[in-house]
Amino acid sequence: AKRPATTMSQTTNYGDRGMSLEAELNESNQYYLNQGVAVIHKKPTPVQIVKVDYPKRSAATIKEAYFRQPSTTDYNGVYQGYYLDFDAKETKNKTSFPLKNFHAHQIAHLRACVAAGGIGFAIIRFTDDVATFLLPASFLFHCWDDALQTDGRKSIRRSAIEAHGYQINPALNPLVPYLNAVDQLITATKK
Amino acid sequence: AKRPATTMSQTTNYGDRGMSLEAELNESNQYYLNQGVAVIHKKPTPVQIVKVDYPKRSAATIKEAYFRQPSTTDYNGVYQGYYLDFDAKETKNKTSFPLKNFHAHQIAHLRACVAAGGIGFAIIRFTDDVATFLLPASFLFHCWDDALQTDGRKSIRRSAIEAHGYQINPALNPLVPYLNAVDQLITATKK
Ligand SMILES: [Mg+2]
Ligand SMILES: [Mg+2]
Numbered sequence: 001a002k003r004p005a006t007t008m009s010q011t012t013n014y015g016d017r018g019m020s021l022e023a024e025l026n027e028s029n030q031y032y033l034n035q036g037v038a039v040i041h042k043k044p045t046p047v048q049i050v051k052v053d054y055p056k057r058s059a060a061t062i063k064e065a066y067f068r069q070p071s072t073t074d075y076n077g078v079y080q081g082y083y084l085d086f087d088a089k090e091t092k093n094k095t096s097f098p099l100k101n102f103h104a105h106q107i108a109h110l111r112a113c114v115a116a117g118g119i120g121f122a123i124i125r126f127t128d129d130v131a132t133f134l135l136p137a138s139f140l141f142h143c144w145d146d147a148l149q150t151d152g153r154k155s156i157r158r159s160a161i162e163a164h165g166y167q168i169n170p171a172l173n174p175l176v177p178y179l180n181a182v183d184q185l186i187t188a189t190k191k
Numbered sequence: 192a193k194r195p196a197t198t199m200s201q202t203t204n205y206g207d208r209g210m211s212l213e214a215e216l217n218e219s220n221q222y223y224l225n226q227g228v229a230v231i232h233k234k235p236t237p238v239q240i241v242k243v244d245y246p247k248r249s250a251a252t253i254k255e256a257y258f259r260q261p262s263t264t265d266y267n268g269v270y271q272g273y274y275l276d277f278d279a280k281e282t283k284n285k286t287s288f289p290l291k292n293f294h295a296h297q298i299a300h301l302r303a304c305v306a307a308g309g310i311g312f313a314i315i316r317f318t319d320d321v322a323t324f325l326l327p328a329s330f331l332f333h334c335w336d337d338a339l340q341t342d343g344r345k346s347i348r349r350s351a352i353e354a355h356g357y358q359i360n361p362a363l364n365p366l367v368p369y370l371n372a373v374d375q376l377i378t379a380t381k382k
Contacts, residue, residue, distance in 0.1 A: 039276075039303045041263055044237035047253065062238065065253035072232055076267065078276070081308025083269035085230075112230045117272025 021088050021125045021132070021176075025075070028174030032079075038179060040077030040084060046070050072109045073120075079179060082186065083118035085110060090125045096155040097124055099147045107144050110137045119185065123168070123178055124161060133165035134181035212279050212316045212323070212367070216266070219365030223270075229370060231268030231275060237261050263300045264311075270370060273377065274309035276301060281316045287346040288315055290338045298335050301328045310376065314359070314369055315352060324356035325372035 022042065032038040051064035073087040087110075089101045102122075110120040120137030135156075143160075146152040166181035213233065223229040242255035264278040278301075280292045293313075301311040311328030326347075334351075337343040357372035 033303060036303070036306060039300070039307050039309070044235040044259075044261075045240075046235035047238050047240075047256070049236075049238075059257055062253065062256035062258070065238070065256055066250055067253070068235075070235075078274035078304055078307045078309035081274070083272070083274040083309075085269070109230070112224060112227070113269055115227060116230050116269045118230070118269035118274075 020127075021090050021123065022074070024175040025088055025123065025178070028176045028178065029075075029077075031174040032179065038077060038079035038084075040075055040079065042074050043070070043072065043076070069103075069105070071105055073106050076113075079182065082182075083113070083116075084121075084182065085113040085118050086121045086123060088123045088125075090127050092127055093155075094126065094128045095158050097126075097158070097161060098155045099144060100154065102140075102144070107141065111141065114138075119182065119189075121182075121185065123176070124165070126158065130170070132168045132170070132176060132178075133161050134168055134178055134185065135161055135165040136185055139164040211318075212281050212314065213265070215366040216279055216314065216369070219367045219369065220266075220268075222365040223370065229268060229270035229275075231266055231270065233265050234261070234263065234267070260294075260296070262296055264297050267304075270373065273373075274304070274307075275312075275373065276304040276309050277312045277314060279314045279316075281318050283318055284346075285317065285319050286349050288317075288349070288352060289346045290335060291345070293331075293335070298332065302332060305329075310373065310380075312373075312376065314367070315356070317349065321361070323359045323361070323367060323369075324352050325359055325369055325376065326352055326356040327376055330355040 026042055029038075029040045029042070032040060046068040047062075047065045048068050049062055049065045051062070053061045053063050055061065073085055075087065076083070076085045078084070087102070087106055089097070091097050091101065114120045114137050122135045122137070122140055123132065124135055125132045139160075143153070143156045147154050166184045168176055168178050168181050171177050217233055220229075220231045220233070223231065237259040238253075238256045239259050240253055240256045242253070244252045244254050246252065264276055266278065267274070267276040269275070278293070278297055280288070282288050282292065305311045305328050313326045313328070313331055314323065315326055316323045330351075334344070334347045338345050357375045359367055359369050359372050362368045
């Protein structure tokens with residue numbers, strides 16, 4: 001079946017702001033997969049398909065569709081028998097991470113995953129100095145619940161992320177070696 | 192943002208043949224989620240988006256997109272700390288399940304998941320008598336490898352599925368209580 005030969009750049013421009021972090025994570029996941037270390041994938045963007053053309057001798061073409069709100073986080077998979085579930089977020093802020101970057105359904109999903117025995121977290125990048133952190137779901141829940149209070153903070157201080165998270169230093173293979181931070185999280189949780 | 196008020200039936204008609212089993216599994220997963228038993232979701236259909244309209248005062252409309260080949264199975268999630276990964280398949284055959292219902296990349300993905308410590312399987316339904324089975328990935332791999340031989344069987348006998356799989360008896364809540372079969376699989380694997 002014929003398909004357009006070129007992938008237009010538009011195809012990777014929609015979506016949330018975490019695109020460059022996401023691209024690096026996708027490459028990192030491919031590396032982990034190739035090395036037999038872990039199987040972690042970004043979920044496809046959920047789309048509600050309304051109209052499809054089935055032309056003869058060429059690929060079915062979706063002619064009308066809409067973006068749906070995802071009901072989960074973007075990434076999940078398996079590493080050393082552990083179920084991992086996370087989302088990746090970037091912020092241009094320098095000293096704090098605004099919690100409005102998360103949707104309530106993402107937090108609810110992470111809570112359900114942790115309750116079922118999975119490991120949940122966020123990967124947060126401060127784009128100004130490209131500092132990247134793994135933030136455990138437990139601390140994210142704490143901040144989320146606090147933000148729901150009338151006088152609660154609506155953002156997480158960077159200093160708190162540094163204290164409660166694990167910094168992920170960039171590398172070549174993989175670009176974002178976040179499973180090192182997962183190892184630290186697992187060790188800390190066992191203590 | 193405005194969206195079309197009606198969901199056209201076309202939106203649920205594409206895809207593979209396992210639709211009614213998939214619909215039952217989606218309901219079952221919703222039940223398991225509501226009960227706090229497990230967090231298992233069907234992944235969205237992967238779509239390559241080529242053209243998007245951003246009209247004023249209404250939702251972004253995808254005007255051109257194509258179905259992509261999925262690189263994984265349809266379902267994954269977490270249950271009692273276990274990573275589960277599976278696909279659902281229906282067949283009209285009465286005495287065997289044709290292996291052409293699987294793609295090589297799905298088998299490769301299941302192998303990678305099992306190697307990383309996850310639990311992989313297929314849920315297979317014979318639509319003629321609506322008999323549904325959980326087939327462990329290990330036996331599926333065995334049949335797949337055999338089919339690659341010149342004189343290998345290209346299908347799995349129903350009797351072999353009955354012998355190596357776990358039958359899932361339909362229920363009301365959930366419709367397809369497949370986690371009972373997962374429990375049996377876990378117990379058998381531990382022995
Ligand atoms: Mg995201
Ligand atoms: Mg399927």
